[in-house]
Amino acid sequence: MTKGEAPPALQLAVKTPAAEEIAQHLVVLIRDGMIPAGTKLPTEHHLSRQFGVSRTVVREAISRLKADGLVESRQGSGVSVIPASLRKSFKLQEAVLGHQQVIELLELRQPLEMASARLAAERHTAQELQEIIDAQQRMSVSLDWSDEGVQADLDFHHAIAKATGNPFYADFMAFLGGALRMTILTARSESRNPNIKSITLQEHLSIVQAIEARNPDAAGRAMLLHLQGATLRMTTH
Amino acid sequence: MTKGEAPPALQLAVKTPAAEEIAQHLVVLIRDGMIPAGTKLPTEHHLSRQFGVSRTVVREAISRLKADGLVESRQGSGVSVIPASLRKSFKLQEAVLGHQQVIELLELRQPLEMASARLAAERHTAQELQEIIDAQQRMSVSLDWSDEGVQADLDFHHAIAKATGNPFYADFMAFLGGALRMTILTARSESRNPNIKSITLQEHLSIVQAIEARNPDAAGRAMLLHLQGATLRMTTH
DNA sequence: AATTCCCAATTTGTTAGACAACTTTTTGCA
DNA sequence: TGCAAAAAGTTGTCTAACAAATTGGGAATT
The missing domain is CATH 1.20.120.530 (GntR ligand-binding domain-like)
Structure with a gap:
């Protein structure tokens, strides 16, 4: 501890990668019904402009939603939200449990x-x-x-x-x-x-x-x- | 035969996107213990050469594994496999249940x-x-x-x-x-x-x-x- | 000789642009 | 009006490059 500035006491914000942050953001939008089941997400191009990141990052975020069975993408058509009744993964929030x-x-x-x-x-x-x-x-x-x-x-x-x-x-x-x-x-x-x-x-x-x-x-x-x-x-x- | 060859009777292989295919492949490798918990995956560069796809596709595949809590990546270090005991998602195979x-x-x-x-x-x-x-x-x-x-x-x-x-x-x-x-x-x-x-x-x-x-x-x-x-x-x- | 410091090599994170493959919409023609 | 072709829009993939972080080794210092 003599030199090397002191690390923050609690390292809460660990510089979350952009893809993860956007994925979480989209999950919230979907789970709160802002993007109802059956409808389509905005296009990757639109999302990339909206969030100020490249399309690659948006695609990686959407990739995670696909893994959770939250959305489904069809080439040429778009990314649509899957109804809650037939999701195929059971997941807990990553936040610490209350x-x-x-x-x-x-x-x-x-x-x-x-x-x-x-x-x-x-x-x-x-x-x-x-x-x-x-x-x-x-x-x-x-x-x-x-x-x-x-x-x-x-x-x-x-x-x-x-x-x-x-x-x-x-x-x-x-x-x-x-x-x-x-x-x-x-x-x-x-x-x-x-x-x-x-x-x-x-x-x-x-x-x-x-x-x-x-x-x-x-x-x-x-x-x-x-x-x-x-x-x-x-x-x- | 004359034109537009007959579609396969059973459309089993629906042209799965490469990212999804590689993700599943990696899941199998991890679940079967070929890549033990605690160890690191091959580098993205290595995987991209191994599977014959671009690094983008490999990254999207790994992105899915991250969503499932199967692996964890650290910039500069690599992608390491998370022990089964602290995975945070419960998921069923996408294949039809036997x-x-x-x-x-x-x-x-x-x-x-x-x-x-x-x-x-x-x-x-x-x-x-x-x-x-x-x-x-x-x-x-x-x-x-x-x-x-x-x-x-x-x-x-x-x-x-x-x-x-x-x-x-x-x-x-x-x-x-x-x-x-x-x-x-x-x-x-x-x-x-x-x-x-x-x-x-x-x-x-x-x-x-x-x-x-x-x-x-x-x-x-x-x-x-x-x-x-x-x-x-x-x-x- | 041991330790520390710094730099170079690796490796993941992100960006930009381009093209391919597929779908949807529009246009133009009969 | 009906329909086929063309155009536009959208996701899938590739390439090249740079940024950011970690890791390892070698040089300098003690």
């Missing part, structure tokens, strides 16, 4: 986790069970409770989802886990309660035992208890 | 629909209930059972999801409904059973009544019955 949103996302996750535990209890193979136990082990021996521990925790739930044999469960739980990752991290770092780790491990153990015993009802109940406890620990600090 | 995949997707949907019905029963407002009833009405008066009817059916489930007050439920159910839309359509068109409509309407009615009575258990049970019946009707024809 308190209310975290609660809502957890509410979406709960029935899935319960079903996941039930199905895992019914269908798991020996290898899949071992992976669940491994994640549990990794979590119990992790010293730093705030990073490696969270990863092992997420891995535990992911391993259960994989043991359902249904890849959609595995993928979607991984997706939700990633979205909640930051929230879990901050929640844990703010909590000084040293019992949390042992409590969490005990809850996990109940789940593992129920799955191992191939008892779907018990697995679902254990998972529900774990989630309710975790939600409390996360939303009230 | 039989097994439909079953798996329905299995993912079931616990969500049940939770959705339960929450709707607990929290719905008068207006939200009216929207559910409207969709039910629209379905009962729909003459063409194969298109307008399916839309009303999906609207019914979507209305229930909205009545939970949790926007994630609404969004995700809409997403799943859109993905299953085609499957439902073909399944219905192949079934000549005229009772299906009345059976479905009766099942829907049970759900509406349970929600109106603010009885979560009954709503969940009615939804479960409906889904099990619908699954049977869809997967066995």
Whole structure:
């Protein structure tokens, strides 16, 4: 810190590339209904003049909307907005989740986790069970409770989802886990309660035992208890 | 043959734009682990030579991967693959779903629909209930059972999801409904059973009544019955 | 010898202009 | 009026160049 001017305390504006900025701008326009489904976007030429960037940048922005299934382009015709009812990607805002949103996302996750535990209890193979136990082990021996521990925790739930044999469960739980990752991290770092780790491990153990015993009802109940406890620990600090 | 050669019987290859094709190719490479998370993609220059296209096209392809949260680019450094654990979009293949995949997707949907019905029963407002009833009405008066009817059916489930007050439920159910839309359509068109409509309407009615009575258990049970019946009707024809 | 500093090579971000491929609109002719 | 050809408009692709940021190595200094 002797020389080299001090970096900004919070590096909030990281110089977002133009294409990304314009893409976000267009997403807002579409989602707020300013450009209704079925209608066409302004031409690339028009957009490039409007935003003061080259057509290349506009095309890269539109390219992203296409990837999200938000628009569809036809050569010679234009770029039209696809109705919300048949979009093919489910995406979360890149902005950090607010308190209310975290609660809502957890509410979406709960029935899935319960079903996941039930199905895992019914269908798991020996290898899949071992992976669940491994994640549990990794979590119990992790010293730093705030990073490696969270990863092992997420891995535990992911391993259960994989043991359902249904890849959609595995993928979607991984997706939700990633979205909640930051929230879990901050929640844990703010909590000084040293019992949390042992409590969490005990809850996990109940789940593992129920799955191992191939008892779907018990697995679902254990998972529900774990989630309710975790939600409390996360939303009230 | 005389002029304008006959178009291919099945227009399977519709002349996919190069950018889209390359994007899909890269997605496969990443998802199959050929380019592991944390490593960098080949440079844009290298990829453009490798695929025989201009750098512009490569950039548009990479732009799509960025939209999916699959990669991240840093000016001067390169484009690196993001670990699967923290992707921020959940997406289905654009290819039509196979039989097994439909079953798996329905299995993912079931616990969500049940939770959705339960929450709707607990929290719905008068207006939200009216929207559910409207969709039910629209379905009962729909003459063409194969298109307008399916839309009303999906609207019914979507209305229930909205009545939970949790926007994630609404969004995700809409997403799943859109993905299953085609499957439902073909399944219905192949079934000549005229009772299906009345059976479905009766099942829907049970759900509406349970929600109106603010009885979560009954709503969940009615939804479960409906889904099990619908699954049977869809997967066995 | 180790460290620091600076510069050159890489690599992504952006611009400009041009042409090709396709669609839509207009024009001109019968 | 009806219809085909031409023109204009729009997206897809290419090329060339420069800007901005990172990276690595070599030279200068300590």
